[in-house]
Amino acid sequence: MAVDISIRIAGQAGQGMQSIASIMGKIFTRHGYHAFIHQDVESRIRGGHNYTQVRITDFDAGNFKDRVDLLIALDRGAVDADLPDLSEGGVMVFDGEKTGFRSARANHLSIPLEKIATEAGKSKIMVNSVATGAAFALLDFVLEPLLDRLGEEFERKGLDVVQSNRDSASAGYRYVKENYRGTHPFRLPPASLTRKKLLISGSEAMALGAVCAGLKFYSGYPMSPSTPIMEYVASVAEACGIVMEPAEDEIAAINMVVGASFAGVRSMTATSGGGFCLMVEAMGLAGMTETPAVVVIAQRGGPSTGLPTRTEQSDLWFCIHASHGEFPRAVLAPGDAEQAFYAMGKAFNLAEKYQTPVIVLGDQHLNDCSFTLEGLDPERIVIDRGKVVSDDRIPSVMDYRRYAWDESGISPRIFPGQSRAVLYADSDEHTEQGHITESAEVRNRMMRKRMQKLEGLRREMEGPEIYPPGSAEIALLGWGSTRGVLKESVDRLKQEGISARMIHFSEIFPFPSDKVPDDIAGQSKLFAVENNYTGQFADYFRLETGIAVHEKILKYDGRPFSTGEIVAGVKSSNQ
Numbered sequence: 001m002a003v004d005i006s007i008r009i010a011g012q013a014g015q016g017m018q019s020i021a022s023i024m025g026k027i028f029t030r031h032g033y034h035a036f037i038h039q040d041v042e043s044r045i046r047g048g049h050n051y052t053q054v055r056i057t058d059f060d061a062g063n064f065k066d067r068v069d070l071l072i073a074l075d076r077g078a079v080d081a082d083l084p085d086l087s088e089g090g091v092m093v094f095d096g097e098k099t100g101f102r103s104a105r106a107n108h109l110s111i112p113l114e115k116i117a118t119e120a121g122k123s124k125i126m127v128n129s130v131a132t133g134a135a136f137a138l139l140d141f142v143l144e145p146l147l148d149r150l151g152e153e154f155e156r157k158g159l160d161v162v163q164s165n166r167d168s169a170s171a172g173y174r175y176v177k178e179n180y181r182g183t184h185p186f187r188l189p190p191a192s193l194t195r196k197k198l199l200i201s202g203s204e205a206m207a208l209g210a211v212c213a214g215l216k217f218y219s220g221y222p223m224s225p226s227t228p229i230m231e232y233v234a235s236v237a238e239a240c241g242i243v244m245e246p247a248e249d250e251i252a253a254i255n256m257v258v259g260a261s262f263a264g265v266r267s268m269t270a271t272s273g274g275g276f277c278l279m280v281e282a283m284g285l286a287g288m289t290e291t292p293a294v295v296v297i298a299q300r301g302g303p304s305t306g307l308p309t310r311t312e313q314s315d316l317w318f319c320i321h322a323s324h325g326e327f328p329r330a331v332l333a334p335g336d337a338e339q340a341f342y343a344m345g346k347a348f349n350l351a352e353k354y355q356t357p358v359i360v361l362g363d364q365h366l367n368d369c370s371f372t373l374e375g376l377d378p379e380r381i382v383i384d385r386g387k388v389v390s391d392d393r394i395p396s397v398m399d400y401r402r403y404a405w406d407e408s409g410i411s412p413r414i415f416p417g418q419s420r421a422v423l424y425a426d427s428d429e430h431t432e433q434g435h436i437t438e439s440a441e442v443r444n445r446m447m448r449k450r451m452q453k454l455e456g457l458r459r460e461m462e463g464p465e466i467y468p469p470g471s472a473e474i475a476l477l478g479w480g481s482t483r484g485v486l487k488e489s490v491d492r493l494k495q496e497g498i499s500a501r502m503i504h505f506s507e508i509f510p511f512p513s514d515k516v517p518d519d520i521a522g523q524s525k526l527f528a529v530e531n532n533y534t535g536q537f538a539d540y541f542r543l544e545t546g547i548a549v550h551e552k553i554l555k556y557d558g559r560p561f562s563t564g565e566i567v568a569g570v571k572s573s574n575q
Contacts, residue, residue, distance in 0.1 A: 003033065003058040005186045006065035007135060009128075010051035010082045011074030013044055016128030020072070021052040022370075023132060023153060027145045028056050029197040029372050033188070036484075037199075037370035038064040040559070043224070043308040049077050056188065062336055062371065062484020066564040069186040070138060072131045074113075076101060089184050093134050095127075106182030109138075111175055121168035129165045133172030138180065140187040143173050198373045202366040202481075205337035205376075206296055207232035209344030210268055211240055212378040217260040217267040219245040219253045224308050225364040226270040226298040250275040254282040254295070261292045262425070264388075264415030266348055270296035273315045274305065280323040283357050287327030289425050290403065290411065290450065292351035292358075294344075299363035301558045310558025311364035313480055314532040316540065319359045320509050328354065328409075328453040330460075331509035333361040335483025337371035339506050345381030350460060353386035354410060354453045361508070363531070365560040366481035387412050390419070397421045401432040405445065409452030454510050461507040463515025471519060473499040474570060477528045477549065479508060479537045482561060486529060489566040498570070505537070511544040525550045527573070529566055532556055 007024065009017040018039065025035035036055040042048035055065050067087035073079045076099040079092070086092055094101055096110030103110075111134055117126035129150065136146050150165045200208070207229045210218075218237070220230045230246075237244040243260075247253035253269045260267040271279065276297050286293045299315045301307030319331050330350050334340040343360055351358040389412040394400050400421035404411045411432075416423050424434030429446060431437050467487055474493060478486045486502040493500040503520060520526070528538035528549045535552040542548055553569035555561055 003056065003188065004061070004065065005056045005069050005139070005188070006067060006087075007054045007056070007070045007072070008051050008068040008082060008085070009054075009072045009074070009131070010049070010078035012047050012077065013042065013050050014046050015074045017050060017052040017074070019153075020128050020132050020135075021054045023146070023149050024054050024056075024135070025199050025370055027149050028188075029199045031145065032197070033058060034060055034197065034372040035199055035370065036061050036064060036372065038365075038560070039368050041309050049081050051078070051082060060372070061488070063488055063560075063563065066562045069184075070135060072135060073099070074127065074131065075099060090186070091138055091182065091184050093131060093138070107184060109134075109176070109180055109182065111172065111179075113172070116171045116175060117168050120171035121164040123164065126164055126168035129168035130172035133169035134176045136169075137173040137176035138184075138186075143170065146173075198375055199370050200337050200373060201228065201368060201370045202334075202337050202340050202362055203228035203298070203368070204232050205340040205371075206270070206344055206360065206362065206367070208376070209341040209381065210294070210348070211236060211242070212341075212381045213345040213348040214266045214383050215240075215242055215268060215348070216265045217243045217245070217257070218269065219247045219256040219260075219267070220269045220271065221247045221250050221253050221275060223250070223272045223275045225300060225367045226272050226275075226296060226362075228367065229270040229296060229298075250278040251282065254279040254293070255285075257293055257295075258282055258286050258289075258291050261286070261351075262289065262416070264418065266292075266294075266352070268294035268296065268348075270298065272298050272300050273302050273318065276315070276318070276322070283329075284323035284325060284327070285427050286357045287323065287325070287329070287450070288427050288429075290355040292348075292355055294347045294351050294358050294360065296360045296362060298367040299361065301556075307558040309364065311481070311560050312531050312556065312558065313363055313482075314536065314556070315361065316479075316508070316532075316536040319361060320540075326447070327450055328356045328457060329509070330354070330356070330358045330457050331361060332358070333480035333506055333508050334366070335465075335480060335504060335506050336366070338373050338376065339483075340366065341376050342380060343506070345383075349382075349384040349386075350457065353384055354457055355386065355413060356453060356457075361480060363481050365531075386410065389414060391421060394419075394421050399433075402434045403430060403432045403446065403449070405432060405449055407452065408456055409449050410456070411449075458510035458512060461510060461512040461515070463512050464517075465502070465504045465506070466517065467502040467504070470501070471522075472501040473524050475501055475503050475520065475526045476566070476570075477503045477526055477538065477541065478530065479505040482529055482531070485561045485563055485566060488563045489570075492563055492567050493570060496567070496571075500570070508537075511540070513544050516545055516547075520545075521547045525573075527551045527553055527570055529553045529561065529569075530555075531560065
């Protein structure tokens with residue numbers, strides 16, 4: 001039987017749900033399992049109902065599980081809100097003394113979490129370690145890896161803190177072994193160390209990919225859910241020779257990125273939709289001056305402040321058309337952490353090769369979830385700085401034409417201060433030399449030059465991922481962070497006797513129309529699956545290909561899709 005266990009740790013913000021999930025995920029991946037960690041949090045520092053869900057499998061799973069097999073309820077609110085999601089035969093752990101909840105079911109295990117924490121760990125804040133120990137006992141997983149991990153997690157806080165956490169976890173483990181009388185099938189085989197795997201969030205993958213791609217300047221303003229990217233870059237900035245500039249706002253951040261890129265440094269920023277609203281004027285500046293710029297946008301629910309800690313895919317049209325006027329750009333939308341890592345390398349290369357802004361679209365689900373990978377290969381990221389010229393290739397230092405005409409739209413670039421050539425640049429329309437002009441003839445020529453880059457960018461875009469290959473009765477069309485749930489939905493539909501395949505795009509603009517398989521139009525039904533209200537990608541897909549989407553499965557409540565929701569949507573529309 002395949003291992004597929006879902007563990008939810010639920011309670012109020014500040015009760016340590018993320019710590020428990022992180023510890024579990026790291027331990028299980030070290031022992032050869034796959035972990036997928038999903039967070040559902042409210043936008044408040046304390047209080048409110050939150051949970052973190054860990055899925056442990058012995059196969060590659062790219063999404064959370066529909067049902068919960070082990071529920072750790074840290075308060076009464078978690079009991080009330082999350083118990084309905086418990087699978088048949090699942091186990092709930094709760095503190096009956098604190099919550100007042102009573103149940104005669106053997107699989108509803110009341111543990112005096114706070115009492116044990118106070119006695120064994122000398123503090124009630126050790127409740128999460130008690131609960132983690134209890135979970136390991138219920139899973140029949142050995143205790144020693146947990147004790148080792150607690151030592152790594154808290155060594156900076158001193159031996160006393162490490163020992164208190166270990167004692168608390170051990171006490172929780174013993175309590176279950178001595179008192180649990182129920183039965184359940186959700187157990188992990190005895191731990192045996194195998195080849196270690198990598199557990200990494202989407203934000204960490206993006207930041208790491210940028211570092212491997214030669215990032216040397218980062219400027220940003222914190223905005224959920226993009227902030228972990230800035231935090232990761234800050235943590236490695238000194239070691240990697242990166243200038244890290246916390247900006248006073250998003251306008252300053254993007255302007256500093258444009259300035260640093262203009263000077264020849266690989267630069268980026270990250271924000272969410274609201275922050276990007278403030279950046280679009282500077283995007284136009286980068287477009288007119290033909291300056292590379294990489295911007296990550298981690299989407300969240302809008303408009304305005306919207307749902308700060310929730311997910312959405314509603315900024316697609318915005319990113320494709322951001323800023324006034326017309327200028328080329330590229331938009332990438334990785335589907336998981338592995339794609340996010342390599343997308344950053346491609347983003348920097350495209351930005352410099354085509355001397356234009358490049359947007360990498362994530363969202364709260366992609367950026368905050370943690371994925372298990374077999375590994376990442378930095379050598380796959382080959383740095384291409386594009387058409388950079390040296391002094392010996394410039395006829396005259398006084399006649400360098402920054403915007404010289406070329407059929408590709410790409411002019412030779414120098415780095416100011418590293419060349420004797422004089423560089424003129426302006427945000428107004430300009431001549432090939434960079435001088436302001438209002439000539440209709442020059443305007444037409446410069447517009448054609450800039451926009452011709454789109455054809456080169458279009459050739460660089462990869463076509464969709466088709467899973468599995470071949471024809472099918474149903475095609476699920478998606479983009480970005482829906483990749484994992486779409487793959488699992490295809491497998492589930494096949495198990496239920498419905499022929500299906502996934503058509504997933506991770507490189508969005510310019511749209512790779514010529515790489516769309518001819519047989520897509522012949523599908524009996526094409527379902528677009530998106531986290532937005534209008535089906536933005538479905539409309540964009542039809543605009544670019546002429547292929548109509550038969551049905552839209554849309555979700556816009558700030559939560560990501562579950563497999564069950566997609567399967568139910570297909571079946572209800574397919575009757």
